[in-house]
Amino acid sequence: MKTLANIFLGLLIIKAVVSAPPTDSVNYDTAAYEVDLLYNLYDYDENTNIDQGEIEIGTVLPVVNRPILSPEPVQEEIEEEEESTPKLIDGSSPQGPLSPGVPEASGGVSTCILCGCIRTTVYCDDHNLDAVPPLPKDTTHVYLRFNRISKINKNDFSYLSKLQKIDLTSNIISDIDEDAFRSLSQLDELILLDNNIRQLPELPHSVSFLDVSKNRLGRKGIKQEAFKDLNDLRLLYLNNNNLDHIPIPLPDSLQALHLQDNNIQEMHEDTFCNMKDFTYARRSLEDIRLDGNPINLSKTPQAFMCLPRIPVGRLV
């Protein structure tokens, strides 16, 4: 009888160990997040919104956990519902309640429950999303990597006037409305790496880092003079797209142009330099990648005269 009791006790212990909640093992890109955290800390020194961020985190997290822990009753559930209404969260914001009827007022908060928000950065990586979720109106940075988003609509981001960074890496985006990013006058970084994009939409002039590598831009995916007026553009990554030409003209601000692993067969002497003005120097553009293209750089030696460095690529 005693051994039976021991076995029973042993089983109980094993059960308790097995049913312990698993630790969160999602492998986030911590380096990128840390940069944003630092950036946001800096940003918020000049900003009065810091209380709002903390209140959102403090009130939102317990609501998620409580239904799992509480075994009973109906009364508590009613209390929870009251607590989880967005009114309470918005009402406590220093700017006062948001106007009723604005979808992002409630939707943005629920996205912070579903995903996670730290101050004005939304972390929604790897959540099986098939569309861009509603986001809080003061969002500055949004991570939507490793989801199943297939289309970017006109109004997915247009109400977020403070957006500085959008990262949509590794979705299945094939379609982007032409004006999806047009109104985002603060947008600095747009990361569309590893999708199925066939047509690049209009870009706000504030963009300094654009990554559209590993997509399907091909022969027609980039409109004429698409980058001409982007006077803050520093990094342009267009590798692995089956491009058959170098998209010109390129702004003088450009520091890196990645075109490796495309189908570019030729370039002109005016692609980077100015054959009418030999004093012209394109000093910033130090990093041009043309390797993995069927192009022979030795054929156009004049084309690199104004550059600080010869592009990486085949020279024989």
Ligand SMILES: *[C@@H]1O[C@H](CO)[C@@H](O)[C@H](O)[C@H]1NC(C)=O
């Ligand atoms: C590359 O161009 C140079 C200069 O025109 C030429 O001598 C060389 O044969 C070309 N190489 C190939 C593989 O076509």
